[in-house]
Amino acid sequence: MDPECSQLLPALCAVLADPRQPVADDTCLEKLLDWFKTITEAGSSLQLLQENPCLVELLCHVLKPQGLSARVLSFSLRLAGVFAAQESCFQYLQQAELLPGLFGEAGPLGQAAWSAPTVRSGWIQGLRSLAQHPSALPFLADCGTLDTIFSLQGDSSLFVASAAGQLLVHILGLSLQGPAEGPPSPQACDWPVCAQKIVGHIEGSLRSMATPQVTQALNVLTTTFGHCHGPWMQVLWERLSPLVACLLQEDPLPAAHSLVDLLLSVARSPVLSSSDCGLWETLAQTLRRLSPAQAGPLALGILKLQDCPQALRAQAFGVLLQPLACVLTAADQAPGPPGLPEGTTGDSVTVDTLLSSKSACAGLLCQTLAHLELLQPLPQRPSPWPQAPLLGAAVTILRFCNGSAAPASDVGGRLCAILAGCVRVQRAALDFLGALAQETGPQELVTQVSAVLLEYLRSPDSSPTVLKKAFQATLRWLLSSPRAPGCCDLDPDTQLFLRELLPVLRKRLCSPCWEVRDSGLEFLTQVTRHWGGQAGFRHALLASEVPELAEQLLRDPESYVRASAVTAVGQLSSQGLHATAASPEQLGGQKESLLAELLHVLSTDSEGFPRRAAMQVFTEWLRDRHADVAEDTERFVARVLQAASRDLDWEVRAQGLELALVFLAQTLGQPSARCPYAVAAPQATPPGPLAQALRALSRVRLFEFAFRALFDCDRPVAQKSCDLLLFLRAQATPSGGLQEAEGSPDVVPVEAALQRWRAGEQGEPLGDLEPEAVLAVLRSLDLEGLRGALAESSDHVEKSPQSLLQDMLATVGVRGENQADCY
Known part of the structure; x- marks a missing residue:
């Protein structure tokens, strides 16, 4: 000290x-x-x-x-x-x-x-x-500390109760991790005193059958088996597993969720999963004992295990599929659900749960769909994967919800009534349907998928959140559609679907609900990004009036919609699909008007989201050498940087520096704006072209923008500016760039301006700068030091312990030899 x-x-x-x-x-x-x-x-x-x-x-x-x-x-x-x-x-x-x-x-x-x-x-x-x-263990055992910790497990403060449980886990692990000769003794009397007391308390809690005590004991064991993997874990489980198994005989089952967590924690333990300790039999018994809602998480956890008996995996998958089997049976004339694994049936308990109430039905179906969605991409998922029945179940659930299904039984009729208009289930089913797009299915079912998606997109009863999910699922199915043999264009079925979809999209872009307009624009942007180069899509889109509507939404009253419209028309224009004044087939019309309109958004929109979107579009246009930009790149960059430099939104200014970095790299002849701190040195630029490039950068006022941004009050802006100037300086080294001038360049005006900006003043613009002056200023700035300072956290100024002590004393009027620091 x-x-x-x-x-x-x-x-x-x-x-x-x-x-x-x-x-x-x-x-x-x-x-x-x-x-x-x-x-x-x-x-x-x-x-x-x-x-x-x-x-x-x-x-x-x-x-x-x-x-x-x-x-x-x-x-x-x-x-x-x-x-x-x-x-x-x-x-x-x-x-x-x-x-x-x-x-x-x-x-x-x-x-x-x-x-x-x-x-x-x-x-x-x-x-x-x-x-x-180990010296602490006798103290903990002898002074009554453990009893207090036991009581604090049920503390009224959840933070205290959780900390008490974690402390018991830590003490138990400490007491049993000491060196021992030979294998751990199965006799508790041979264990350290702390371990005996904690295990005895757990045993008493499990025997009590009182839900709070059982929950506390199971939670301690769950954490213990999840974090400790020593050989004594097997002895501990062999001692406690009979008591855990006894819980399965209780009705109702106490602490079911905690019991599931414990069994999965034990099953993931490398010590126990490979031993013959009756674990798999206990898991199988638990699956049979739990209610459908309780069994779902356990079934999913079993199916995620790397090593698990095949019979148990089949049982778990059957449990997971039972709610969907009930749905398929309720909607099908056949005696059983077609295509599901053998033995998967919708048992009476599951049916009773589905029909008991709207909340119970929705909860079980949403849980099942979410679990299957998590399982679908995993390599250890069951094989063969029942893609067709799962597609059928998702479509059937969606039709039960919108009332278009034809129930085949009384159960089906009651499910229709329970699920009618259930937004929660609709969202879950659409998410699951989108996840199933990763694989194909029978053409008849794919046609049904397209039909139900169109039903939801057309329906006036679809809520905004459901429509958003429907657009997302539709996009995933469109992007997974097969190509016609020997052709790079879309297959006929997809083109037919598009011809039906685009009028629906046009209608949704005119919706009175801004969330719906926003979702439609996001869908348009994504589908254009992926399919903008395919002739069938281009023809259908240009004939649909959708580009014209997207451009009209640049003036939408809602800022989120304006931002999405900016992104959409920017993507359309990049693909040559923007709205035109003449026929929709005539590409390239009104280029300047679109650029002018986006510049108007950047300069005048009252909200930050559209301005940020405009900057991102302009950066992409510059990077891709968009036709509008290529006509006069310097004028384009100058106008954008001028607007960005005045913007009050730091993200707009930061994006302006990103655009400036792209322009800088292109002007210097670099393929891309490399990080100046990469291991490989940047390519050197010959002296002549470098001077020409620096003059071009000066003409667009890039240096003034970057130098001002060095002292921006928002750190991300200053960091980007520092990176840009370091990148430029790395290109202009004497060994490969512009040589030192014979006479000293006049840098006094620039340095004076930097001093004013550092002090927060605005000052006069720099005007055109000579290349030598720019490089002299770059060499004089400690950009590396500034970069290091900017990389620190917001409270990077060190507060010494002495300062802390002085300030604490100052609050009560006691002073040390030095006055208290302010921080």
Whole structure:
């Protein structure tokens, strides 16, 4: 510890120990604790206490009734744990009889401050820090600490209760991780005392059959088996698994969700999954015992396991498919659901759950669809994958929801009534249907998929969120459609679907609901990005009036829609599919008008989203050498940078620097704007072309924009500017770029302007700059230092421990030798 801090520490400890003094806020105490952690990690805790006896005196105040505020008491308990984490310091505090007073029954437990959750939390955190070495175990076992932790598992504060459970896991792991000769003993009497007490408490909780106690015990075991993988884990499971199995005989089943978590945690343990401990039989029994809603997460977890008996996997997959089997049976005239794995039937319990209430039905179906969606892309998913029946089930659910299904039974009729207009199930089914697009299916079912998607996109009853999901699912199916043999264009079925879809899209772009217009524009952007070069799509789109509507939405009253419209028309224009004044087949008309309209958006739109979208479009146009840009690139860049430099939105300014970097790379003849700190050196630019390039950059006012941005109040903008100027300087090295001028260039005006901008003044524009002056300024700037400073966090200015102590003392009118710093 610094001598200056040692001189201040006694006064601070006196302030903390005085209940009459106002204490610094929690942030200062947290910083103080972090400082002590840093000191103890780097050196001896015992030496720290011996050299600073005021710290021991502060801990002694914990023993005095009504001695400390709850905030300082919590801090002191945590601090004691930090010191006692080292075994030598632990022994020192034990000999001083401080630890029993701090963490035993005679400590804060009997004080009124114990009612504060922050004190109970500090007590637990102190013990968690303390329990780092075997010497702590006898102390924990003998002073009643474990009993207090047991009771805190049911604390009214969820944070305290969770921390208590985590602490038990840590103590159990510490007590059983010590060196042992030979395999762990199955006899609990041979285990350390702490392990005996914790396992005994868990056993008592499991036997109680009371849901809160069972839940606490199962949660401790779940974390234990999830984090500890020693050989004693098998002994522990063999001891406790009969009690866990007994829970399956209870009706109702207590703590079902916690039981599922435990069994999956055990199954993922490499020690237990490969041993013959009856785990797979317990999992199979649990699957049969749980309700359909409870069994779903367990079935999914089993199917995600790498090593699992095939019979159990088949059972789990059947459980997962049961709700969909019920749906298919309810909608089909056949006696059983077609195409599902053998043995998968919609049992009566599942049917009863689906028909019990709208919430139960929706919950079970949404859970099932979400689980299957997670399972679908995994390599360990069941094989063969029942793609066709799953497609059929998704389509059937969607038709039950919109009332277009023809029920084949009373169950089907009741499902139609329950699911009618259920937005939650519609969203889940559309998500699942989109996920199934990764694979093909029978053409008849694919046709049904297209039909149901069109039904939802056309329906006036579809909510905005359902329409968004329908657009997303439609896009995934369109992008997965096969190409015609020997042809790069779309297959006939897809082209037919497009001819039906585009009028629906046109209608949705005119919707009175802005969310629907926005979803339609997002769909248009994505489908154009993927299919803009295919003749069939181009012809259908240009004949649909959709591009004209998208351009009209540039003036939409809702800013989100305007932003999506900017992105959509930018993508359309990149593909030569923008709206034209003449016939829709005539490509290339009104180029300047679209550019002018987007520049108008960038310069005048009152909201940031459309302006950001315009900058992103302009950057893409420049990178792709769009025809509108290629006509006069310098004029285009100058106009965009002029608008971006005045924008109040930092993201617009940052995107302006991204555009400037693209232009810089193109002007210097680089294929792309490389990071200047890449391992490979950038390509050198010959002196003549470099001077010409620098003059071009000056004409578009790129240097003024970048130099101003160096001192931008928003750090991302300054960082991008720094990267850009470093990239430029790397191209202009004397070995490969512009040579040093014989005379000194006049850099005084530029440096004066930089000083004004650094001070926050605006000042006059720089005007045209000579290449030599630009390079001289770049060499004079400490760009590497600025880059390093900008990479620091927002509170990177170091606040020394001495400053912290002085400020804490200053809050109560006590000063050290130096005045308190402000930070």
